[in-house]
Amino acid sequence: MIKNVHGNTVDRIGSDIVAGRYAPGASIPPEPLLCEELGVSRTVVRESIKSLIAKGLVTSGPKVGTRVQPPDQWNWFDADVIVWQTQAGLSADFLRDLQDLRRVVEPAAVALAAQRATAEDIADMEDAYAGMKRAIEFGGDYITPDLRFHQGLIRSSHNRMLVQMSRALGALLRTSFEISTTRKNGPAGSLPLHRAVLDAVIARDPAAAEKAVLVLIDGARHDIETVLASRKKIPRISRPATQLKAFPL
Template identity: 35%
Template sequence: MGAYAGRGVHGRIVELLGRRVASGELPEGAVLDLRALGAELGVSMSVLRESVRVLAAKGLLDSRQKRGTFVRPRAQWHLLDADVVRWRASGDDTARLMADLAELRALVEPAAARYAARRRTGTQLAELEDALDRMARTRGDPRAHALADLEFHRRLLAASGNELLARMDLLVAPGLVERDVLVHSADPAADPVPAHRAVLDALRSRDADAAEAAMRALLAASDADVRRLTAPGPAPSDRKDRT
């Protein structure tokens, strides 16, 4: 069910309504009939109201006198919220989400790699190596692998020496985890380590040009993999390096 699966009935309703909104099953402006919804789902009004409050905090729903509870315009959704990202990734919005993520990462991570090659410390290099080792050990577990991959990229952003770049992980992290789970669930045998190793080797030698180029190559391969998976029709099985 997702992040709310272990939170009882309330969590189940948050997940269900969140997915319905993010998928467009409940479109912008749609008014929710809470009594009918409660009857459909077999839950009390108090559970529904609490679930609505959670989704309102994420920008998906709103409640007003005389208008009732309704779906807010997409422009008001908290698109960087980890749950909103996950709900979008599980529905028909996957391709758009992943394309937006790829563009964002292409703007941020090659520059971060360039700075990191010049500024990284020995400790940061060791942390990146550790994250890469965990990626290699978790190849058969898409979720664990995704978290190790995320740690590598977080460490790289931190190694840039730029505090604002380092906090860009807040923008990248939710989508990156879902991207990794999508790709590595489709092809668990894929080996992402060589592409990451090329970045790490460039950081170790303090070669800024090579670090930027390696990151661009890694991101290009990542984007190509996702495009193949989210394109209409069967996905080809020739994927190799992913991030």
């Protein structure tokens, strides 16, 4: 999606903050300097600062200017914040926090899905699963159908708060899937685990669904810990999604 001047300005300042150009507690440059540096009007700068305040990156007040907030105040459910963090580089703590969050949210959501999923929900997840399987067998985009599968599970809980969270979790989940996909044969190994989750939902067995998704999440955690232990540079999130090579099942 092509962003307008406002979106590009938010991107530029936000990514600079997340990358550490402006330290927590420091003031960002005043409006005239930002206008000159970014080549935009004062109106665009002011609206962009409002957007960054809403994302928790900065605060603004009389006589103190616009100051950078510490990372624990940032909105980590904001897709832009996640993208800026992945561009700046992913930390081990960030990835571990993400896995902890998945372990808290997804099992409960999947247990509800096993009780509440409609025929339409199940058909959508079957289609997402088929997309993952095609990517493994013939090559192509595995990440997009994988994300669609997991968000479908959460939506199938038919809990409005969890569904809202699934939208916010999208960028976070994609981060995890991109890292896991770097493991040799990782997607092929996780495919039957996804099948077990979906089968338990179809069977209306909440306990089995919760158990199956925990196995899947813990497998992703193991993949990420293996990447971290290798001391290799943590991969940056690619755009578009990583394309798999064919892997005959």
